[in-house]
Amino acid sequence: MTTKNFFKTPSSQTFLIIVLLLLIAPLFLSVFRINLLGKFIAYAILAIGIDLIWGYTGILSLGHGVFFGLGAYAMGMYLKMEAAHGKLPDFMSWSGLENLPTVWAPFSNPLSLALIVLVPALLAFIIGYLTFRNRIRGVYFSILSQALSLIFVVFFIGQQAYTGGTNGLTGFRTMFGMPLATDNTKYILYYAAIFLLVLVYLYCHFLVKHRLGKILVAIRDGENRVRFSGYDPAVYKIFVYVSSAVIAGIAGAIFVPQVGIISPAEMGIIPSIEMVIWVAIGGRGTLIGAVIGAILVNGLKSGISESFPEVWSYFLGLTFVIVVIFMPEGLVGLVKKYASKITCPIKKRKATEKASSVN
Amino acid sequence: MGTILEINNLIISFDGFRALNGVTTKVEKGEIRFFIGPNGAGKTTLLDAICGRIRPQQGSIIFDGDKNIMHYPEHKLVNIGIGRKFQVPSVFTSLSVYENMEVSVVNDRSIMASLFQPITKAQKEKIDDILDLVDLKDYCDKKAADLSHGQKQWLEIAMLLVQDLQLILLDEPVAGMGRKETIKTGELLKSIAHHCTVIVVEHDMEFVRDYASKVTVMHEGRILDEGSVSQVQNNPKVIDVYLGRGGGNCA
Numbered sequence A: 001m002t003t004k005n006f007f008k009t010p011s012s013q014t015f016l017i018i019v020l021l022l023l024i025a026p027l028f029l030s031v032f033r034i035n036l037l038g039k040f041i042a043y044a045i046l047a048i049g050i051d052l053i054w055g056y057t058g059i060l061s062l063g064h065g066v067f068f069g070l071g072a073y074a075m076g077m078y079l080k081m082e083a084a085h086g087k088l089p090d091f092m093s094w095s096g097l098e099n100l101p102t103v104w105a106p107f108s109n110p111l112s113l114a115l116i117v118l119v120p121a122l123l124a125f126i127i128g129y130l131t132f133r134n135r136i137r138g139v140y141f142s143i144l145s146q147a148l149s150l151i152f153v154v155f156f157i158g159q160q161a162y163t164g165g166t167n168g169l170t171g172f173r174t175m176f177g178m179p180l181a182t183d184n185t186k187y188i189l190y191y192a193a194i195f196l197l198v199l200v201y202l203y204c205h206f207l208v209k210h211r212l213g214k215i216l217v218a219i220r221d222g223e224n225r226v227r228f229s230g231y232d233p234a235v236y237k238i239f240v241y242v243s244s245a246v247i248a249g250i251a252g253a254i255f256v257p258q259v260g261i262i263s264p265a266e267m268g269i270i271p272s273i274e275m276v277i278w279v280a281i282g283g284r285g286t287l288i289g290a291v292i293g294a295i296l297v298n299g300l301k302s303g304i305s306e307s308f309p310e311v312w313s314y315f316l317g318l319t320f321v322i323v324v325i326f327m328p329e330g331l332v333g334l335v336k337k338y339a340s341k342i343t344c345p346i347k348k349r350k351a352t353e354k355a356s357s358v359n
Numbered sequence B: 001m002g003t004i005l006e007i008n009n010l011i012i013s014f015d016g017f018r019a020l021n022g023v024t025t026k027v028e029k030g031e032i033r034f035f036i037g038p039n040g041a042g043k044t045t046l047l048d049a050i051c052g053r054i055r056p057q058q059g060s061i062i063f064d065g066d067k068n069i070m071h072y073p074e075h076k077l078v079n080i081g082i083g084r085k086f087q088v089p090s091v092f093t094s095l096s097v098y099e100n101m102e103v104s105v106v107n108d109r110s111i112m113a114s115l116f117q118p119i120t121k122a123q124k125e126k127i128d129d130i131l132d133l134v135d136l137k138d139y140c141d142k143k144a145a146d147l148s149h150g151q152k153q154w155l156e157i158a159m160l161l162v163q164d165l166q167l168i169l170l171d172e173p174v175a176g177m178g179r180k181e182t183i184k185t186g187e188l189l190k191s192i193a194h195h196c197t198v199i200v201v202e203h204d205m206e207f208v209r210d211y212a213s214k215v216t217v218m219h220e221g222r223i224l225d226e227g228s229v230s231q232v233q234n235n236p237k238v239i240d241v242y243l244g245r246g247g248g249n250c251a
Helices: A010-027 A031-056 A064-084 A090-094 A102-108 A110-133 A138-158 A183-209 A211-221 A223-228 A233-259 A269-282 A288-307 A309-326 A330-358 B043-050 B074-080 B097-105 B111-116 B121-133 B149-161 B179-192 B205-211 B229-233 B236-250
Strands: B003-014 B017-028 B032-036 B058-063 B082-085 B167-171 B197-201 B214-219 B222-227
Touching (some): A010 A031, A010 A183, A010 A288, A031 A064, A031 A211, A031 A269, A064 A102, A064 A110, A064 A233, A064 A269, A102 A110, A110 A138, A110 A233, A138 A269, A183 A233, A211 A223, A211 B097, A211 B111, A223 A233, A223 B074, A269 A288, A269 A309, A269 A330, A288 A309, A288 A330, B017 B197, B017 B222, B032 B205, B043 B197, B074 B082, B097 B121, B097 B149, B149 B179, B179 B205, B214 B229, B222 B229, B222 B236, B229 B236
Parallel strands (some): B032 B197, B082 B167, B167 B197
Antiparallel strands (some): B003 B017, B214 B222
16 A cells, blocks of 8 residues: 555545644643543544444454553553552552552563553453354354453452552553653643554554455455355454454553543443444444544533533433434445535546547 | 265254255266255255365265365365355445455465455456456446345355366355346356356256256255256156155246
């Protein structure tokens, strides 16, 4: 794929516009809003990963909060160790621990940040291997992924001394020595989030624009046909699941320093379902739809919750129902439909001109 | 010519019900072999066994002289030259006709190859030739979902043809087709049989009469008779269990 082709597709052009808008946003918005927008960008990264597995491959994972959470906790643990300055993190002493637990020991080293991607990758590989090899699919996989999310929430709440329990990890002070509370750091994190968004988008764009992308769609359309065409669908599904989990981990890691807290509430079933809804509203199987959906829905969420906190859940539910019934392809599908209505007559005319010139 | 497929005393049971009860037959290279029989005779089960979807309890299936294919995983069958078409047309509906073919034509089906090895020129030509053969060349950019029922069936057959197979298994390829489409499919089978053996499970007796080189009649998991169309048609047992009773809706 040459860079020339990348800018040709409408979805990539739209992505470019979004990135440009995000880049210049600090000129217009307060640092509070920028910080909020940075959080939405983290969600957008996550949504791209969900689109890859659900939109393209047709595997509905209702437990992506786990991978997001694992990436976030890895980052949180690192920040916590940095804040503790070689001492025991505060919540551990409250829970009566006297020595640093072994799982925490590596997090005094910045190299441990590799765990942001390694832990989600490993978990996704194990679960993917066990389920996809055994041809567990459809709703059975969705239920299983949801159970996974439940297990992790219960586990993280239960192990208060190790994970901070319901409160999660918070009270971070610095990141690589930079104080997190300053505007300067907030801008740096914001731009880092945009950078990661571009990176993840390019990676997924690279995957889906090659034959691999067609094979993923083929698995969604007819797994049996794929199998009898000589492919092992399980290999591709594991690959996509791991990719998507890693992306979720990255999203979690850029979420934590901006928001300042990670708790089990972020990896539960309800946030996991919300993530899927962002993609559904934006438009499945388009990548750009996931970005738009995540930013738009979360933007609306903070806007609406600020003024009418009690109506948000109803609003989200209603929007989801409307999208499912009236625009199954999401916002992007809606735009595409109208765009093709406008451009189609032109294309047709061109085609007939071409045909007549050949004759 | 030689034997391409040898099935010996195949037994398959589901929860005590014997779907196949000792099936033995040989398919020669270049044949268009039809398996017919009333519903529940075990025809589709036999196809499923050949292509590894069902593991038989007893017996053996030998492909191409020496390969016992009973323990092959489904996705490896294409590599040794066996392809299967399903009863319901199963093409990739969200992909274009050409993309359907692209996914099918490649030999290296690893993740790396699907990212870094584009389709070669020779493969492109092959796709073009075969799309020409099934009259789908003008539909290259069309989504497979927008094709007619018959065209979907042909696309699925084209996806098999592009893989250089030695044996193609077709499950009711003309079900739901009009007369014209059926004839076209039959002619297609004939031209395929020049370089490939074809096994067809079919209900449409007229289609069987017109295109079969040999027919195997199955009944209750056993082979009732095997031979040319006229031979099996005159067998009183066959007339009794199949042609006589079911003849009304099958002929």
